[in-house]
Amino acid sequence: MQPMAGAAAEWAAAQVAEVRDHPRGRMALLSRTYHGPVGRAPRHLPFRRAAVSFMHWQIERGVLNPPDADPPGSRWWRKVNDRLLLDGCEAMARSGGLRGEPSSPAIDLWSAFISAPTPWSWYRAHNASIVSAYLDNRALAELEPAAERFFLNVVLLRVLYAHALVAAPRLSLGRFAVLGRAVGDPRLGMAGIFLSLGRVLPDRYPPDENLRDYLVTEHGLGRFLDYDVIQPRLRELYEWSALELGLPGLRDLIRDGSPIYAWPYEERHVWVSGRASLPVRVLRRATSPR
Numbered sequence: 296m297q298p299m300a301g302a303a304a305e306w307a308a309a310q311v312a313e314v315r316d317h318p319r320g321r322m323a324l325l326s327r328t329y330h331g332p333v334g335r336a337p338r339h340l341p342f343r344r345a346a347v348s349f350m351h352w353q354i355e356r357g358v359l360n361p362p363d364a365d366p367p368g369s370r371w372w373r374k375v376n377d378r379l380l381l382d383g384c385e386a387m388a389r390s391g392g393l394r395g396e397p398s399s400p401a402i403d404l405w406s407a408f409i410s411a412p413t414p415w416s417w418y419r420a421h422n423a424s425i426v427s428a429y430l431d432n433r434a435l436a437e438l439e440p441a442a443e444r445f446f447l448n449v450v451l452l453r454v455l456y457a458h459a460l461v462a463a464p465r466l467s468l469g470r471f472a473v474l475g476r477a478v479g480d481p482r483l484g485m486a487g488i489f490l491s492l493g494r495v496l497p498d499r500y501p502p503d504e505n506l507r508d509y510l511v512t513e514h515g516l517g518r519f520l521d522y523d524v525i526q527p528r529l530r531e532l533y534e535w536s537a538l539e540l541g542l543p544g545l546r547d548l549i550r551d552g553s554p555i556y557a558w559p560y561e562e563r564h565v566w567v568s569g570r571a572s573l574p575v576r577v578l579r580r581a582t583s584p585r
Contacts, residue, residue: 302393302394302395302396303385303386303388303389303393303394303395303397304381304385304395304396304397304398305395306384306385306388306393307380307381307382307384307385307388307398308381308398310324310380310384311324311377311380311381311384314380315361315373315377316361316362317361318353318354318359318360318368319354321350321354321359321376321380322347322350322351322354324380324384325346325347325350325379325380325383326343326347328380328383328384328387329342329343329346331387331390331391331409332387332388332390332391332392338412339408339409339412341482342408342412342417342481342482344481344482344483345417345421345481345482346421346481349421349454350376353372353376355498356497356498356499356500357499357500358372358373358500359372359373359376366500366501368500369439369443369500369501370435370438371432371435371436371438371439371447372500374428374431374432374435375425375428375429375432377428378399378424378425378427378428378431379421379424379425379428381398381399382398382399382401382402382405382420382423382424383405383424385397385398385399385402385405386402386405386406386408386409386420387405387409389402389406390406390409390410399424399427400423400427400541400542401420401423401424401427404416404419404420404423404540405420405424407419407420408420414461414476414479414480414481414482415461415462417481418457418458418461418462418479418481419458419462419539419540421454421481422454422455422458422536422540423540423541423542425451425454426451426536426540426542426545427542429447429451429548429556430542430544430545430548433556433557436556436557437557439501439557440501440502441505441506442497442502442505442506442509443500443501443502444556444557444558445506445558445565446497446502447556447557447558448548448554448555448556448557448558449521451548451554451556452521452525452526452529452532452554453521453525455532455533455536456525456532457479457481458479458536458539459475459479459532459535459536460475460476460478460479461475461476461479461480461481462539463475463535463539464476464479465584466528466531466532466535466584467479467528467532467584468582469582469584470582471582497509506565510565522566522567522568523568524582526552526566526568528584529549529552529553529554530549530551530552531584533545533546533548533549534546550563551563552566553566554566
């Protein structure tokens, strides 16, 4: 990490600018933020697992490729990743003594995580950056292919649900709430089920099949998680997350229990699963928050 000088936001912006067109450089910068301003932050390092997992599949899909690559990356995904890097770098710089006006509401949450690293404080900071980027870049999301726009909603509901596992286990798992904190802990491998997303999104960007083809071939576990566990509690999940993150605009990304981020409400049928088997219906009832 280069010596820090100037305002925290300006220093962070310079770090991100250096790696903007270098996906592996983005990954390296993300990793360095978990080492802190002096290169040693043992309480923060365990949380790097989930952060790296979240970025790894972005790189593998090609969404972070520079605009002149073949194929080029996604303008939307690059902006969202920029926000995550900027917020993490700026908070780390502030912990190293730099000051200045925070560039994002998420900075205070990242600073809280740095001061007291816990699964709850990590999810609050991470998801505040992600949701802020979603809200700021809705126009770019509208330019994505239809299949990609569908999966942008899947990514969002997954990261919100992972946070709720730790901070609101009754909401996320109903009678199995006691398992929530262990299953969602970003320091443990289980959290990768929700944050790696390698079994959810198409392997490459942009998607080369229509959405119906992807839905037909979706992995069984992912389909069960998205449609039978998360979907029935989406309205409560988005409401809770909006309050938890202090981002009321999140409420505008769902309507009548159907995600509508860059997705037409008229096509809400894609969020409805077919008739569930008896074991699925039993498990759905057991994990209900009511």
